[in-house]
Structures are given as C-alpha cells and as structure tokens.
Amino acid sequence: MPTESLIIGGGVLIAVVIVILLFKAVWRVAEPNEALIISGLGARGKSEADSLGFKIVTGKGTAVLPGFQTARRLRLDSxxxxxxxxxxxxxxxxxxxxxxxxxxxxxxxxxxxxxxxxxxxxxxxxxxxxxxxxxxxxxxxxxxxxxxxxxxxxxxxxxxxxxxxxxxxxxxxxxxxxxxxxxxxxxxGYITNLGKPHAAKIAATARIAEAQRDQEATEAEQIAAANKAAAWRDSQIKQASYQAEIDEAQARSRQAGPLSEASARQEVVVQETRAAELEAKLAEQRLQSQVRKPADAKAYETVTLSQAERDQHRPGRGRGA
Missing domain, CATH: 3.30.479.30 (Band 7 domain)
Structure with missing residues (x-):
C-alpha cells in the first residue's frame, strides 16, 4: 500500500508538471506595448480585421497550438x-x-x-x-x-x-x-540675406536703446554726483555750525573762570571803594567836628577881638566917646 501511494503521488506530480509545461508552451501573453499576430490553423476572430486570415490579441493572453499556429509580436510603441x-x-x-x-x-x-x-x-x-x-x-x-x-x-x-x-x-x-x-x-544664402535688413534694424534699435541707456545712466550718475556734492556741502555746513557752537561753548567755558575771578575782584574793589568813601566821610566829619569847627571858632574869636581892638584905637571913635 505505501508503495502504491508513492507511485500514485509521483504520477500525479508528473502529470501536473506536464500540464504546466504544456500550458507554458501553448499560452502567449501580449505586453501593453505590443500586439500578438496569430496565424495558422483556426486562427480566426470575430472582427473584420481578424477575418483577413490571422488573429490579433492585445492586452491579454491566448492559446497558440504549437505546430499548427504561429504567434508573432508587433510593437505598438512610438x-x-x-x-x-x-x-x-x-x-x-x-x-x-x-x-x-x-x-x-x-x-x-x-x-x-x-x-x-x-x-x-x-x-x-x-x-x-x-x-x-x-x-x-x-x-x-x-x-x-x-x-x-x-x-x-x-x-x-x-x-x-x-x-x-x-x-x-x-x-x-x-x-x-x-x-x-x-x-x-x-x-x-537667400535666407541669410533675407534676414539681414531685419537684423540691421534690430541692431540699430539695439544701438539706439543702448545709447539711450548710456545717456540715462550718465544723467543718473550726474544727478547722483550732484546730490552727493550737495549732501557733502550740507554736511560740511552743519559740521562747521556744530563746530562753531562747540568752539563758542568751549570759549565760554574757558572764559567762565577768569570772568568769575574778575567779577569777584570787581565786587571786592567796589566794596573796598565804598568802605574807603565811608571812611573818608567819617574822617571828614571828624575833621569837621574836631578840627575845623574849633579852628573856625578860634579864628572867629581872634578876628573879633582884633576888630574890637582896632575899633578902640581908631581916633574918631575915641573922641566921640
């Protein structure tokens, strides 16, 4: 029994292999970019084209009988x-x-x-x-x-x-x-000569455009240079103005000390002058009260006495008495 089972199994396997080989030998598949053209015994289709004596297969497979039919491939790509x-x-x-x-x-x-x-x-x-x-x-x-x-x-x-x-x-x-x-x-050279007038016109237009661009560039450069010069001038003026203010402030700062000292000295002199004037007035008053007034009184007295004496010695004044 085991021997019979092995024989049967081997026979089935051989049969399967034979079927697979026969299928591969018979079956043809058309690739997406090709058509199978099958001619030979029984190679007929249902379409008008197939009625010409061969069968056309695209995008699928079909059986081809070896020895009775022939399958050839027609490329469909560009x-x-x-x-x-x-x-x-x-x-x-x-x-x-x-x-x-x-x-x-x-x-x-x-x-x-x-x-x-x-x-x-x-x-x-x-x-x-x-x-x-x-x-x-x-x-x-x-x-x-x-x-x-x-x-x-x-x-x-x-x-x-x-x-x-x-x-x-x-x-x-x-x-x-x-x-x-x-x-x-x-x-x-007809084509070359045909294009020369147009090429010359284009070249002239290009030269004119280039000249205009150069002129515009020159004008722009001149304007930029003028603006730069004006900006430099304004900057120099502002810098000079700022420097003048700085110099003036520095001069004032430098003079502030001497001026303060001079003002202080002037105030001292003024005060000293006032003090001297007051002392002079005081001395004058003292002189007036202590020296001049007594001197004047004494002088007055002397003058009065002298006058009286003179009056006494006058002749007429004695006879009359």
Missing part, C-alpha cells in the same frame, strides 16, 4: 524617423529641410492588421517607409511655397504635409504623433 529633404521652392531656390516624424502603429484592430501585413517581418523598415513617404509630400508642398512661407509659417507646412500623407498612413496602419520641421537651409 518610433522616430529623421527627415532630410532636398527640394526647390516656388521661387526656384533650392533648400534643404530637416525634421523628424514621431509615429506609431494605430491602436485599433484595423490599423494593427494593416501594419502587420506590411511590416510584421520587417518592422525595422518602418523608418525608411516613413522617410520616403514624407519626403515625397514635402517636395510637392514646398514646390508651391516661397522661402518666406517656409520661414514664417512652418505650421502651415507641417499641417499640409500631415494632411497630404494621412490617407497613405492609414493604409500603412500608422498614425503621426508629431511632425516637426527643425531646420531650413539654402546654399544660395
């Missing part, structure tokens, strides 16, 4: 084709146009079917086909435009080119994400 076209304008001027086309396989089943039928086994040739397609249309459109049109209105050129190539792009199953005209060159 591609870039560089353009370099030599052509002649309406004026007969040869130009070289450089640009780039960003394109991809359309997302609908009809576009995928058209691209698969043309490019499935040679997807690297898409860029060459796009280059030839847009080269022809650019030559045709540029032949009806002037150089001025090419330079001033590139959107018109790209728009007309995309519209002209639209039908053929649909037949190829491709769509244009972007068409950009990057450069337009000419060997005759």
């Amino acid at each position: 591609r870039a084709a560089n353009l370099q076209v030599s052509c002649v304008t309406l004026q007969g001027i040869p130009v070289v146009v450089r640009g780039v086309v960003i394109y991809k396989v359309g997302d609908d089943l009809h576009s995928i079917a058209n691209a698969a039928r043309r490019f499935l086994d040679q997807q690297d040739s898409m860029n060459g086909a796009i280059h030839e397609l847009f080269t022809g249309h650019l030559r045709s459109i540029i032949g009806n435009l002037t150089v001025e049109d090419l330079i001033l209105n590139r959107e018109r050129l790209t728009g007309e080119t995309r519209a002209s190539a639209a039908d053929e792009m649909i037949k190829l199953g491709l769509i244009v994400d972007s068409l950009q005209i990057q450069e337009i060159d000419d060997e005759t």
Whole structure:
C-alpha cells in the first residue's frame, strides 16, 4: 500500500508538471506595448480585421497550438524617423529641410492588421517607409511655397504635409504623433540675406536703446554726483555750525573762570571803594567836628577881638566917646 501511494503521488506530480509545461508552451501573453499576430490553423476572430486570415490579441493572453499556429509580436510603441529633404521652392531656390516624424502603429484592430501585413517581418523598415513617404509630400508642398512661407509659417507646412500623407498612413496602419520641421537651409544664402535688413534694424534699435541707456545712466550718475556734492556741502555746513557752537561753548567755558575771578575782584574793589568813601566821610566829619569847627571858632574869636581892638584905637571913635 505505501508503495502504491508513492507511485500514485509521483504520477500525479508528473502529470501536473506536464500540464504546466504544456500550458507554458501553448499560452502567449501580449505586453501593453505590443500586439500578438496569430496565424495558422483556426486562427480566426470575430472582427473584420481578424477575418483577413490571422488573429490579433492585445492586452491579454491566448492559446497558440504549437505546430499548427504561429504567434508573432508587433510593437505598438512610438518610433522616430529623421527627415532630410532636398527640394526647390516656388521661387526656384533650392533648400534643404530637416525634421523628424514621431509615429506609431494605430491602436485599433484595423490599423494593427494593416501594419502587420506590411511590416510584421520587417518592422525595422518602418523608418525608411516613413522617410520616403514624407519626403515625397514635402517636395510637392514646398514646390508651391516661397522661402518666406517656409520661414514664417512652418505650421502651415507641417499641417499640409500631415494632411497630404494621412490617407497613405492609414493604409500603412500608422498614425503621426508629431511632425516637426527643425531646420531650413539654402546654399544660395537667400535666407541669410533675407534676414539681414531685419537684423540691421534690430541692431540699430539695439544701438539706439543702448545709447539711450548710456545717456540715462550718465544723467543718473550726474544727478547722483550732484546730490552727493550737495549732501557733502550740507554736511560740511552743519559740521562747521556744530563746530562753531562747540568752539563758542568751549570759549565760554574757558572764559567762565577768569570772568568769575574778575567779577569777584570787581565786587571786592567796589566794596573796598565804598568802605574807603565811608571812611573818608567819617574822617571828614571828624575833621569837621574836631578840627575845623574849633579852628573856625578860634579864628572867629581872634578876628573879633582884633576888630574890637582896632575899633578902640581908631581916633574918631575915641573922641566921640
């Protein structure tokens, strides 16, 4: 019994492994940026595109019978084709146009079917086909435009080119994400000469603007210098005024001591003078009362006595008596 169980278990395990291997061999999954193109026995779908004889699978998986069916992958991501076209304008001027086309396989089943039928086994040739397609249309459109049109209105050129190539792009199953005209060159120098008058005008305008800026800068510098000089002058005047006030205050301060001493001495002199005057008056009064008045009295007395004596000795005055 244990031996039979091991045999049964081993057989089941082998069967599971075989199923897994068979599933991996049969099952194919389409990546987000690709479509599975399945051809062979029974490879039919329900859509109009699938009725062409192959099956298209996008965004999911499907079973592919080995030996009876083949699954191939078609890239759906963006591609870039560089353009370099030599052509002649309406004026007969040869130009070289450089640009780039960003394109991809359309997302609908009809576009995928058209691209698969043309490019499935040679997807690297898409860029060459796009280059030839847009080269022809650019030559045709540029032949009806002037150089001025090419330079001033590139959107018109790209728009007309995309519209002209639209039908053929649909037949190829491709769509244009972007068409950009990057450069337009000419060997005759027409474009260079065409821009010279405008360049000269711009240069003249630039020189005038620069001269005006220089003049404005010079005037501003002169005004700034004048303001600086005026500010310096005002500062010097204020400093001189402040210095004069300081000098005056310092002079007053220096003179304050001597003036105080002189005032004090003057007051002393005044007081001493007053004291001397009072002493002189007092001495005068003393002299008057002690010397002059007695002297005057004595002199008066002497004079009176002398007069009396003289009167006595006068002749007439004696005879009469």
